[in-house]
Amino acid sequence: MSVRHIASLIAAAACLALPVLAAPVAIVGGNVWTGTSQGTIPSGIVVIDEGRVVSVSKAGSPVPLEATVIDATGKWVSPGFISAFSRTGIVEVDAEDATDDTSASGSDYSVALDAADGFNPDSTAVAVTRVEGVTRIVVAPEASSNLFAGQGFVADTSGGVDTEISRKAFLLISLGDHGAALAGGSRPAAWAQFRAALDDAGAYPARYFTGNDGTALGRVDAEALGPAARGEQLILIEAHKASDLNAIMDFAAANPGLKIAIVGADEGWRVAPRLARSGIPVIVDAFSNLPASFEQLGATAENASRMMDAGVTIAISHLGDSSHQARLAIQVAGNAVANGMSHDDAMKALTTAPAEIFGLQGLGVIGPGARADIVVWDGDPLEITSNPDVVMIDGDVQSLTTRQTELRDRYLKLDESTRPLAYVKP
Amino acid sequence: MNRISLAGLSCLALILAACGGSDKADSKDKITVPKDPFPSTYAPYPNPSVFIANATIIDGTGALIEQGGLLIENGKVSAIGKDLSAPGDAKVIDAAGRWVTPGIIDNHSHLGVYPSPGVSAHGDGNEISGPVTAEVWSEHGIWPQDPGFTRALAGGITSLQVLPGSANLFGGRGVTLKNVPSRTVQGMKFPGAPYTLKMACGENPKRVYGYGSGNYPGGSPYSRMGNVAGYRESWIRAADYKRKWEKYEKEGGDAPMRDLELDTLKGVLDGDILVHMHCYRADEMAQVIDISKEFGYKVTAFHHAVESYKIADKLAEYGACSSMWADWWGFKMEAYDGIKENIPMVHKAGACAIVHSDSDIGIQRLNQEAAKAWADGKKIGINIPEEEAWQWLSLNPAKSLGIDGKTGSLVPGKMADVVVWSGNPFSVYTKADQVFVDGALMYDRSDAANRPVMDFELGQPGEGDLK
Numbered sequence A: 001m002s003v004r005h006i007a008s009l010i011a012a013a014a015c016l017a018l019p020v021l022a023a024p025v026a027i028v029g030g031n032v033w034t035g036t037s038q039g040t041i042p043s044g045i046v047v048i049d050e051g052r053v054v055s056v057s058k059a060g061s062p063v064p065l066e067a068t069v070i071d072a073t074g075k076w077v078s079p080g081f082i083s084a085f086s087r088t089g090i091v092e093v094d095a096e097d098a099t100d101d102t103s104a105s106g107s108d109y110s111v112a113l114d115a116a117d118g119f120n121p122d123s124t125a126v127a128v129t130r131v132e133g134v135t136r137i138v139v140a141p142e143a144s145s146n147l148f149a150g151q152g153f154v155a156d157t158s159g160g161v162d163t164e165i166s167r168k169a170f171l172l173i174s175l176g177d178h179g180a181a182l183a184g185g186s187r188p189a190a191w192a193q194f195r196a197a198l199d200d201a202g203a204y205p206a207r208y209f210t211g212n213d214g215t216a217l218g219r220v221d222a223e224a225l226g227p228a229a230r231g232e233q234l235i236l237i238e239a240h241k242a243s244d245l246n247a248i249m250d251f252a253a254a255n256p257g258l259k260i261a262i263v264g265a266d267e268g269w270r271v272a273p274r275l276a277r278s279g280i281p282v283i284v285d286a287f288s289n290l291p292a293s294f295e296q297l298g299a300t301a302e303n304a305s306r307m308m309d310a311g312v313t314i315a316i317s318h319l320g321d322s323s324h325q326a327r328l329a330i331q332v333a334g335n336a337v338a339n340g341m342s343h344d345d346a347m348k349a350l351t352t353a354p355a356e357i358f359g360l361q362g363l364g365v366i367g368p369g370a371r372a373d374i375v376v377w378d379g380d381p382l383e384i385t386s387n388p389d390v391v392m393i394d395g396d397v398q399s400l401t402t403r404q405t406e407l408r409d410r411y412l413k414l415d416e417s418t419r420p421l422a423y424v425k426p
Numbered sequence B: 001m002n003r004i005s006l007a008g009l010s011c012l013a014l015i016l017a018a019c020g021g022s023d024k025a026d027s028k029d030k031i032t033v034p035k036d037p038f039p040s041t042y043a044p045y046p047n048p049s050v051f052i053a054n055a056t057i058i059d060g061t062g063a064l065i066e067q068g069g070l071l072i073e074n075g076k077v078s079a080i081g082k083d084l085s086a087p088g089d090a091k092v093i094d095a096a097g098r099w100v101t102p103g104i105i106d107n108h109s110h111l112g113v114y115p116s117p118g119v120s121a122h123g124d125g126n127e128i129s130g131p132v133t134a135e136v137w138s139e140h141g142i143w144p145q146d147p148g149f150t151r152a153l154a155g156g157i158t159s160l161q162v163l164p165g166s167a168n169l170f171g172g173r174g175v176t177l178k179n180v181p182s183r184t185v186q187g188m189k190f191p192g193a194p195y196t197l198k199m200a201c202g203e204n205p206k207r208v209y210g211y212g213s214g215n216y217p218g219g220s221p222y223s224r225m226g227n228v229a230g231y232r233e234s235w236i237r238a239a240d241y242k243r244k245w246e247k248y249e250k251e252g253g254d255a256p257m258r259d260l261e262l263d264t265l266k267g268v269l270d271g272d273i274l275v276h277m278h279c280y281r282a283d284e285m286a287q288v289i290d291i292s293k294e295f296g297y298k299v300t301a302f303h304h305a306v307e308s309y310k311i312a313d314k315l316a317e318y319g320a321c322s323s324m325w326a327d328w329w330g331f332k333m334e335a336y337d338g339i340k341e342n343i344p345m346v347h348k349a350g351a352c353a354i355v356h357s358d359s360d361i362g363i364q365r366l367n368q369e370a371a372k373a374w375a376d377g378k379k380i381g382i383n384i385p386e387e388e389a390w391q392w393l394s395l396n397p398a399k400s401l402g403i404d405g406k407t408g409s410l411v412p413g414k415m416a417d418v419v420v421w422s423g424n425p426f427s428v429y430t431k432a433d434q435v436f437v438d439g440a441l442m443y444d445r446s447d448a449a450n451r452p453v454m455d456f457e458l459g460q461p462g463e464g465d466l467k
Helices: A006-015 A124-130 A176-183 A187-203 A219-229 A242-254 A268-278 A303-310 A326-338 A343-348 A352-357 A403-410 B002-018 B148-154 B203-210 B224-251 B260-269 B282-295 B312-318 B342-348 B362-379 B386-392 B395-400
Strands: A025-033 A040-049 A052-057 A068-071 A076-079 A081-086 A134-139 A148-156 A165-174 A234-239 A259-264 A282-284 A314-316 A374-377 A388-393 B050-058 B064-073 B076-081 B091-094 B099-102 B104-109 B157-162 B170-178 B196-200 B274-279 B299-304 B321-324 B352-355 B418-421 B432-437 B440-444
Touching: A025 A374, A081 A314, A081 A326, A081 A352, A124 A134, A124 A326, A124 A403, A134 A326, A134 A388, A148 A219, A165 A176, A165 A219, A176 A187, A176 A234, A187 A219, A187 A242, A234 A242, A242 A259, A242 A268, A268 A282, A268 A303, A282 A303, A303 A314, A314 A326, A314 A352, A326 A343, A326 B362, B050 B386, B050 B418, B104 B299, B104 B362, B104 B395, B148 B157, B148 B362, B148 B432, B148 B440, B157 B362, B157 B432, B170 B260, B196 B260, B203 B224, B224 B260, B224 B282, B274 B282, B282 B299, B282 B312, B312 B342, B321 B342, B321 B395, B342 B352, B342 B362, B342 B386, B352 B362, B352 B386, B352 B395, B362 B386, B386 B395
Parallel strands: A025 A068, A025 A076, A081 A134, A165 A234, A234 A259, A259 A282, A282 A314, B050 B091, B050 B099, B104 B157, B196 B274, B274 B299, B299 B321, B321 B352
Antiparallel strands: A025 A040, A040 A052, A076 A374, A134 A148, A148 A165, A374 A388, B050 B064, B064 B076, B099 B418, B157 B170, B170 B196, B418 B432, B432 B440
């Protein structure tokens, strides 16, 4: 058995981009949160080969002789976290329009806008998010010309040119205050636009052959709405107010073939039992506890835990600054625990729940056959004082270097006695 | 009585000044610029003696006391240490397994001036009518019914500075509040706290004025050059104003015409008003330091200070605090170089480090923000004891607000602004159980009777809920 100490792996991670580990890898001795029926395994052994988890077992189980060993004694091991809602990688600097591909208020199109066309795996935010233990990002465009934001995608955070991107993973629409304003000024206008658009999608392509335009959508957008209108694509709806959530559930009940999830839902706790019965999952930000608007009057930090207790499928995200600070989803999850959620449920809200909502096969768990997105932490992953020591995507150990760590390392010693700091290249 | 008569005098002075009237009467009739025309009416609420026993205490000066006791009498810290026992009349709180710290002081908040709900009618934090609005005061824009104050209280905030926004080169006066609900702003004002002046560097002023309202060109400043010229021109006028008043005070004659804008700037030059300056980039902070030397004032704290780590040595030498986030970055170019280790790197250089929020969400968990920065420092070998790091949350912000003689640490004689935490406040799972302001229990997580509800939330969904 070739044994390498974890420190050398970390050093390798720091020096090399995406070192490929040819041999199987065994992560040994960590407190393994699996996200499966195996629960949490103290001093567990996770064996990885060819980008997949081969086995997850208790202490003392055999480790393949040829495996490279990562010693995780005293550490935690978790699936890579999934940022359930972000704008990571589609905007570099929010205030600089040229770097911002989140929205396009001047576009003739809406449903057809595909956020993946704007994704830049080299964006500094991708690496900054990765080194916090987030291995997959769900990325959404932002509604700007009407209530349809467009097509969202899921990507890994490797940052490489071969980044895996699952395009058109969902369609995002805004209801509530934002959607109402975009649709012409009211909730009735938003619902009318939404229903008319679904009619247009149903009438595509026949109606458009005749040269007619749709009621709400042009040809390109009507075509793009097809998969969602046929129930083949997830429709993710932004809304907060209890009455809006009820309206969404009424709509879902009348259109049982559609796949619907909700993002936001600050007043979700008020309709939690019905949400649970409807089977509509919710992506929530447990920081949100202020009456920030008249659609969030009932916001409470206990929202996530109350919905979870009612049986709603809950993913946790940081909806505040979702471009650069999607990483804070982990702190948000910790706060959900401080406000009533169990640790296990909060972990699920960062792993299995988003995987389920977005249909990410083999992600969000550490189990035989799962994709090896795995993080080794120096402590409880949800604790704010913890940090990842190893981040693995599909079995590849990732670099923990970012533009931020390079800046930090350049300025650690403010000594310019011999040369300017511009000559310090970390 | 005293306050009323003083206020009356102030009005007289204002009327006389406004009329341009004055005479060569002797000094007792001289016109003066009122320093406190909106005086604090805050007084501590009734506070029985409290003895907090068996606690892990961070005293705020950098010391940790295990199994310690804290005695609060007459709203003040009366005794702190090991082997203390409760006087017979004190209410005893057994804090076994819990932690006690000084109340958190956020020196960068817009609660009240950008309250919840964030509707257009509530935007009272930026007087963007011009790049120099030193004449406006944040306290005149504060809505004391902002529910955000109650959320901050639940996060252990006992004092805070409410600042005008950063649209302007000179944004106006900031005010320091006790975080107690009140019908009036005056009922929240921290007694005796000096006024502050909000200034801003960089992108915001030039964007708002040069490129504002969709019109380009708008007006000055268009550039960082214009920013600096704007500061210097104003200080030149302020220096002139100050000379005129000093001449009048010395020689009599006609009193200068009162100028609200220059009153504030003169207050800075007189050393009565503390400068708090929004500045992200290291090179800009260095420029501002030179401007302050040119005109003979001091920048007390740079706010946001995202690049302080690049010039931490210079900031330590000059003696300015940096009010920082743990990890905000990237939302604009001047925030692009933000790093997670800014706070510990500034601290390590011997400069004054402060954790601030600038956020109605962030203010609720500044202990967590400090914890993140503390851990990120530790990860790269900057080992700062937790009890020393707590100075980022209480004593250092108190210094930056000129109230460190009264609060910010648990030293006998100081205000009993105290938080009892459910555990180690450097953990995400820890919550403020009880919050005392001047020894009065203003928040108790486990007792709805001791959780304030603002007017706005009455009769609304979730009224009185745990938030």
